[in-house]
Amino acid sequence: MNTLSDFLKQSDNEKLAKSIIKIGNVFRINMDETDGITPKPGNDSRNKYFIVLGFDTDGNVYGGVIFNSHINQNLAQNIKDYHMPVEHTKYSFLTHKCFVDCSRLKTAKPDKIMVGQYLGDINEEDLTLIKETVKSSPRETKAHLALFGL
Numbered sequence: 001m002n003t004l005s006d007f008l009k010q011s012d013n014e015k016l017a018k019s020i021i022k023i024g025n026v027f028r029i030n031m032d033e034t035d036g037i038t039p040k041p042g043n044d045s046r047n048k049y050f051i052v053l054g055f056d057t058d059g060n061v062y063g064g065v066i067f068n069s070h071i072n073q074n075l076a077q078n079i080k081d082y083h084m085p086v087e088h089t090k091y092s093f094l095t096h097k098c099f100v101d102c103s104r105l106k107t108a109k110p111d112k113i114m115v116g117q118y119l120g121d122i123n124e125e126d127l128t129l130i131k132e133t134v135k136s137s138p139r140e141t142k143a144h145l146a147l148f149g150l
Contacts, residue, residue, distance in 0.1 A: 021062065021113060024127045025052045026093065029108060029116035031066070036106050049093070050108055051100065051122055053131060054148030062113060063105040063148030065130060067098045079103045082137050084130060093119035102133035104140060105148065 031037040032045040039046050049067040056063075071083045082103035088094035122130065134140060135150055 019059075021052060021055075021110070022121075023052055023054060024121045024124075026050065026091075026119045026122060027052070027108075027113050027116040028093075028119055029112050031106070031108070031112075035108065035112075036104070037066075049098075049119065050106065050113070050116070051127075051130065052113075053105065053127075053134065054150050056147055060109065061148075062108050062110070063144075063150070064108065065100050065102055065134060066106055067094075068101055069096065069098055071099050078138060082133060082139075084133055086126065090123070090126070091120060100130055102130055103137050105134060105144060105150075 027050050028047055029050050030045050031048045031050070032039060037046055037048060050062075050064050051066070052062050052064045054063045055061065067086070068083065071080050073080075082101070083099040084102050086094065086098050086100055088096050088098065131150060135145060
């Protein structure tokens with residue numbers, strides 16, 4: 001599949017890319033510890049499915065959540081409770097049941113998303129449920145949510 005950056009030049013078209021990335025878009029992007037992701041042993045990063053939930057007022061940072069194949073059983077129960085199950089039959093880009101980690105927003109810069117792979121969109125019903133779950137998470141602050149328009 002093509003990446004968004006395959007279609008755009010780095011200069012003026014970067015602004016265009018920022019304007020076409022929408023809430024509910026799902027991208028496969030490479031994330032690392034600076035993004036709040038713990039890579040598997042021996043790796044520096046991991047590819048994750050990132051759902052765009054909001055962006056700062058300048059469009060410089062996107063806030064979103066990620067899909068996980070499984071819930072980490074080492075997490076505290078109050079964090080596990082904020083992992084929303086999603087059936088793979090609802091989305092063509094999923095191959096098995098997954099869990100959306102709604103316990104804390106992750107961030108991604110536009111350049112990371114532009115070199116990622118656009119996979120599709122989350123339907124409105126799931127998007128609303130994901131947003132409400134993130135907003136109710138004890139690991140999120142009102143200020144952090146407000147930064148991304150949540």
